[in-house]
Amino acid sequence: MEIALIVEWLIKAVLMLAILIVGFAYTTYMERKTLARMQVRYGPNRAGPFGLLQPVADGVKLIFKEELIPAKADKLIFILAPMLTVIPALVMLAVVPFGGTVNLFGQEISLSIAGDINVGVLYITAIASISVYGIVLAGWASNNKYAMMGGIRSSAQMVSYELALGLAFIGPILLASSMSLEEIVQTQGRNIWFIILQPLGMIIFFLAAMAEINRSPFDMPEAEQELTAGYHTEYSGMKFALFMMTEYIKVIVISVLFATFFLGGYLGPFVDQVPWLGPLYIFIKTFILIFIIIWIRATMPRIRYDRLMALGWKVLLPLALLNVFLTGVLIIVFPNLIQ
Amino acid sequence: MFVKGLATGFYTTFRHLFRKPVTYQYPERKRPVRRRFKGRHSLHRYDNGLEKCIGCSLCAAACPADAIFVESAENTDEIRFSPGERYASTYEINMLRCIFCGYCEDACPTEAIVLGDNYELSYTDRHDAIYTKEMLIVPLNEGARPTPQKVEPGLYTRSVPVMDNPRD
Numbered sequence: 001m002e003i004a005l006i007v008e009w010l011i012k013a014v015l016m017l018a019i020l021i022v023g024f025a026y027t028t029y030m031e032r033k034t035l036a037r038m039q040v041r042y043g044p045n046r047a048g049p050f051g052l053l054q055p056v057a058d059g060v061k062l063i064f065k066e067e068l069i070p071a072k073a074d075k076l077i078f079i080l081a082p083m084l085t086v087i088p089a090l091v092m093l094a095v096v097p098f099g100g101t102v103n104l105f106g107q108e109i110s111l112s113i114a115g116d117i118n119v120g121v122l123y124i125t126a127i128a129s130i131s132v133y134g135i136v137l138a139g140w141a142s143n144n145k146y147a148m149m150g151g152i153r154s155s156a157q158m159v160s161y162e163l164a165l166g167l168a169f170i171g172p173i174l175l176a177s178s179m180s181l182e183e184i185v186q187t188q189g190r191n192i193w194f195i196i197l198q199p200l201g202m203i204i205f206f207l208a209a210m211a212e213i214n215r216s217p218f219d220m221p222e223a224e225q226e227l228t229a230g231y232h233t234e235y236s237g238m239k240f241a242l243f244m245m246t247e248y249i250k251v252i253v254i255s256v257l258f259a260t261f262f263l264g265g266y267l268g269p270f271v272d273q274v275p276w277l278g279p280l281y282i283f284i285k286t287f288i289l290i291f292i293i294i295w296i297r298a299t300m301p302r303i304r305y306d307r308l309m310a311l312g313w314k315v316l317l318p319l320a321l322l323n324v325f326l327t328g329v330l331i332i333v334f335p336n337l338i339q
Numbered sequence: 340m341f342v343k344g345l346a347t348g349f350y351t352t353f354r355h356l357f358r359k360p361v362t363y364q365y366p367e368r369k370r371p372v373r374r375r376f377k378g379r380h381s382l383h384r385y386d387n388g389l390e391k392c393i394g395c396s397l398c399a400a401a402c403p404a405d406a407i408f409v410e411s412a413e414n415t416d417e418i419r420f421s422p423g424e425r426y427a428s429t430y431e432i433n434m435l436r437c438i439f440c441g442y443c444e445d446a447c448p449t450e451a452i453v454l455g456d457n458y459e460l461s462y463t464d465r466h467d468a469i470y471t472k473e474m475l476i477v478p479l480n481e482g483a484r485p486t487p488q489k490v491e492p493g494l495y496t497r498s499v500p501v502m503d504n505p506r507d
Contacts (some may be wrong), residue, residue, distance in 0.1 A: 038352045043358045299352045 085134025099278025150230025
């Protein structure tokens with residue numbers, strides 16, 4: 001093992017974690033400000049200029065809070081559950097290509113954390129499925145029947161929408177004839193962004209991904225009014241912060257994945273000459289998508305749980321199958337359409 | 340089918356993004372109080388400096404939260420606090436019990452206790468919440484002498500002074 005390779009991996013991993021955690025902090029800030037402005041009020045504007053230090057203030061507050069573990073709770077699982085939920089969210093972005101290759105310090109470094117795995121999409125769906133464990137264990141270990149119901153509801157919702165999500169991934173895979181994300185991005189570069197070729201797939205992906213991360217309007221499992229905060233009722237302090245971290249990091253992750261699958265990833269004007277523009281383009285696309293996700297949260301009321309499950313099984317799953325069918329027909333009938 | 344409804348909804352929230360927020364940025368800008376706002380109490384005086392409070396403790400009787408404590412004493416012409424027979428030697432309001440209903444103001448026969456505009460009352464200790472007469476009495480105007488005053492005998496013979504009809 002070359003020492004340069006190990007150093008490269010270490011630096012990329014630390015950089016990805018740092019960017020995701022800072023991104024989480026300022027996504028919470030952006031959400032609070034955007035939601036507030038859409039509700040004709042100011043957001044946080046006291047902690048630092050324009051409230052920019054608000055996430056720092058929140059972090060400090062959560063660190064100083066007392067961490068209660070309920071009396072008969074299962075201690076090991078209670079402490080393990082937030083970690084099980086947050087770690088998959090952090091590592092999901094390891095296979096996403098953020099750019100081409102750059103030449104730094106005499107080395108050719110590709111701007112993707114783990115390099116290009118040829119089963120990238122499989123990695124993403126597998127890691128996304130692990131976080132279901134964290135939630136149902138959090139609900140179970142709290143020794144609180146409302147928390148447990150919240151955990152069960154949440155895991156049922158996530159598992160149902162994973163099906164539609166997986167099928168929505170199949171559209172771009174068929175069009176690119178590869179599961180590797182780099183290949184999907186390059187196919188979009190050679191032809192046209194898949195958002196034009198796959199409108200149905202895009203909508204299904206967006207809805208299923210928002211339901212997967214328990215985000216408004218699909219956030220019944222953590223609805224304060226109905227279930228007294230659901231699976232994270234009994235959590236306080238840093239463990240609670242980890243659950244919040246999961247939700248917002250997953251918002252960032254699905255925005256990046258949407259940008260990669262349907263909006264051309266890191267491609268944009270002049271990205272061949274200046275490889276550093278790749279991460280900038282992904283940042284811009286992700287930013288717009290996060291704004292759209294927050295906009296949806298500000299606009300739509302919460303979907304009732306039984307209608308939510310009906311949407312997942314009776315509407316999205318058949319539509320996703322239809323999408324796969326139509327994409328397959330497209331490829332067979334026009335074999336030379338997609339290079 | 341419901342695309343038009345969704346689009347209208349999203350356009351509405353988007354439009355609100357560009358409106359000026361309606362929040363008052365307290366404490367830089369404060370919302371103006373209404374005319375008969377019931378805030379902090381104050382014990383008023385006449386123009387010559389004598390206190391209006393005659394120590395009848397009707398306010399204490401009317402208070403639904405039992406927040407007022409009044410002890411009265413006799414006025415003499417040598418030492419005169421109010422133009423009646425009695426004055427309030429001890430007058431304390433427990434702000435933690437007060438519900439700012441204004442019944443004391445309604446019950447007072449001489450318009451002595453009045454609820455004013457100040458609502459920014461805070462204290463760090465429970466004992467600081469008991470407002471004494473020194474804290475409640477209004478400062479002296481121009482041309483007024485401080486109480487206790489020494490007055491001519493025979494000037495103030497009524498037990499309750501002459502009152503005008505209330506204007507507000």
